[in-house]
Amino acid sequence: MSEDRTDIGGIADEYVLGLLDAMEARQVEADMERDPDLKAAIAASRERFLPLDDTAEPTVIDDDLWSRIDAALPVQGAAPADVSRLTANDNRPGSWRATALAAMVAAVILAVALSFNLMRTVEPLVVAVLVNEAGDIQAIVEDFGNEKAAVRLLADFTVPEGKTIEVWTLPSPERGPVSLGLIDDARSVRLDGPALPKPHDSQLYELTLEQAGGSPTGRPTGLILAKGFAKITR
Amino acid sequence: MSMGAAPDDLTTALAACAKGDRTALRGIFDREAGRLVTIAERIVRRRDLAEEVVQESFIRIWTQAHQYQPDRGSARGWIYAIVRNRALNLLRDGKREYTVEDVDVLRERDQVDHVMAAWHRLDRTSRLHDCLGALDDTKRRGILMAYIGGYSHGEIAGRLSIPLGTTKSWIRRGLSALRECMT
Incomplete structure (x- = not known):
């Protein structure tokens, strides 16, 4: 895919906006690890759109949410078995x-x-x-x-x-x-x-x-x- | 608009997370989680799901903190991208469990309002505001619907009553114009 890609900026934007389907997004994620230009284009695209995230009004968070996270954190450097259990039965590619x-x-x-x-x-x-x-x-x-x-x-x-x-x-x-x-x-x-x-x-x-x-x-x-x-x- | 923590603080916090410092992750949570839940909720539509997204994202931030490098962009952009991706994935998967009609009802209620409200709240001094403002209305809406609400090409085409192929090419051209404007 890297070879025939003519529009890295366009692909990066569509990836960042979430317009690629799940399979295409996974391919982009794999490619970016090998392709510094694609990685840079994705980083630049994220920065361009980040001001739209600042439009989100922070909501009040129950402390319970932190407790759930804290309880599920694996020891750093250990095999992240806990993480996979957390998302078992879930085919989200990100997991x-x-x-x-x-x-x-x-x-x-x-x-x-x-x-x-x-x-x-x-x-x-x-x-x-x-x-x-x-x-x-x-x-x-x-x-x-x-x-x-x-x-x-x-x-x-x-x-x-x-x-x-x-x-x-x-x-x-x-x-x-x-x-x-x-x-x-x-x-x-x-x-x-x-x-x-x-x-x-x-x-x-x-x-x-x-x-x-x-x-x-x-x-x-x-x-x-x-x-x-x-x-x-x- | 407030900008949350300074990027350098988050970079430092990620480095500390990679070394196993839970208080650093707590620091990121305290500064960013409130906004991140809102961002996830704009995409997944439900507060409980949005919290689930943020919960999983923070575990991911923790386990992947050692992979963060400045060549991936700002620490803040990296953290936000993890949450956005997680929300988008949940949406894509969730859609499989609903009929098309259910999804339409779920998504229609007040979503377009969310998207336009975000546009009106966008920092007017930002370059993004100038450049989005220079696009014609349809292209701008399409891009905003995708980024803020997590709409797919097909959903955008449906909402804007334009053919799918046209929608794709308009958004592509809009994004290209935006890149040019912002560099």
Whole structure:
């Protein structure tokens, strides 16, 4: 995404205003850690709009609110297990811990080491290791870049009646999230997706729980089961 | 308008938080939480949810304080962004549990008033006021609805009765004009 972005200022503004959808926003948050220009543009945009926050009249706060915060603060430097418990059962992207990202990096190495695809004749262009909110590996997506992708599930998923797992990717913020297909029986599958640009490094892939037949809006709407960023295979 | 704490104080407080100083976080809470609850409430519409947002945000501020660097902007902007993002995420998720009609009723009541009240309260000596004022009314409203009320493109299009594609391109152009004006 960094390569084909022509309007960093515009993307930063739309991110800061909250106009990107959840998946695009997550991609921007990942990109800003690698892209100093984007990070600077977001910082500048926040400062530009901050005077609008000063228009908010402070309200009187019950001391109870502080007590709740104080009681939930983890010890600094300790594993933030308490934080994840606080937001359990919540698919807010912001609550995904930094450890999940760290685990992804480790997981990519693991996945490559495992080389479950050693016997394959056609190599995927990118591999994404998908983890859940706790950072546990849930699935691997291989995107072959020719409208074919393979999803290998590495954990048991419970799919309620009337629901299905949908596979998504974000080829570019302009295009938005695109469905690669459905995983009906919670089993590893090969998918015939739509024609998309060649997958790129750090492209976002995710699995969400959607109603049977797939998301009614064509965009991810349900609980995020797992997500991860692609790595180009070498 | 009051400006809350001086940015340097907040930068110092974040550094202290990173070292495990709870009184520093309490200091940020005392200075900013009242306003932050209002900001969250303008987006999530309910006081109880707004407090939940602020509660989770302060835990996040605590656990991520060590990541704050001046290249992320001012400490205040960084703190406020955490609360705004949390509120927006709650809104996006919450919407999934309501029907479209429910959301419309929930959001319609007095939200547009909130947005315009904020515009009228914006510091008239600020550059942002000048530059927003220079935009035509629709673009200004769209930008204010997004930032203050957390409205999506689709909701803005609906409220302003203009097509979605037009809304997106107007807001994009408005933002671009604003950037140009403010640099």
